[in-house]
Amino acid sequence: MRVVLVVLVLAGVLAGCTGSGDEDVPNVIVPGKPGEQARTLDPDDVGTDRWVAPNEADLRYVASMIVHHRQALDMAALAPDRASHETVRGLASRIHDTQGPEIGAMEQWQRDFGQKAPAHGHSGKLPDVDHAGMPGMATPEQLAALKSAKGTDFDRLFLQLMIAHHEGALKMAVELLSTGSDVRVEEMANDVVASQTDEIGRMRAITLP
Known part of the structure; x- marks a missing residue:
């Protein structure tokens, strides 16, 4: 708007x-x-970094979402060798193809911010993020169980963990959209909302034996 x-x-x-x-x-x-x-x-x-400067919410969102996305990629990488359902393998491939480039865009934004931070009065230091405190993140125990599962057992656990993971990402994105100030970060959050809402619907529609 x-x-x-x-x-x-x-x-x-x-x-x-x-x-x-x-x-x-x-x-x-x-x-x-x-x-x-x-x-x-x-x-x-207009259209420069002086237009809308990033705030702390933007910085924390990007740092957190990079970590969040990386776990999704780790989970998706298990599917080709362990999943038995074709749609599950397809979703894992889609997650890889979508979230990999999104990580690249967010890391580029961090580099841009680091270069421009002094002009905004920021130190340029990126915030530390609490891995365990992010919504939707799978625990080490859950990841170990996923790695050891195969066939339908893998499919079922993958969908369970990935749906929760996506729901956590949506929560983070929606919060950013009400607290952030940087236009590029808002665009990234909107992309997350669009793609992961669609994928949640696809995963919930899968029927396993």
Whole structure:
């Protein structure tokens, strides 16, 4: 919603400035979140890192979701040799193909943030994350059980753990969308909501013998 409003405001500004190259280009008004005041930016700042600086919620979400995704990839990597249900193997492949690039995008965002942090008044240090405190994470015991299972037993446990894992990721993403400030991180969270909601539906629809 904010992005659309900014684009519309910017389009209006540019349309009003085409008459003369000597006219001063007016500032751009960026609507805030509900309850927040709008901000006025120089047109040169729109689309740059000065537009919306990341906050602590953005930093913690990205650091946590990288760890969260990596566990999903570890679980998915077990499926080709252990799963017996074709759809389970297909879902595991989809998780690999989706979450691998998402990790890459989040790590790139962290690198970008580290380079730009001083300008935002941040130290550039990424937050430590509590592995055990993340929603949906499988325990070491559950992962060991998954690694030792095969066939239908693997399929059943994989679906159980991965559904819980996805539900935890949705909880993290929804929380970020109400507390974060960085547009790129919000886009990542929206991608997680879209892809993992779809995959939860697919997993729940699988019927095992």
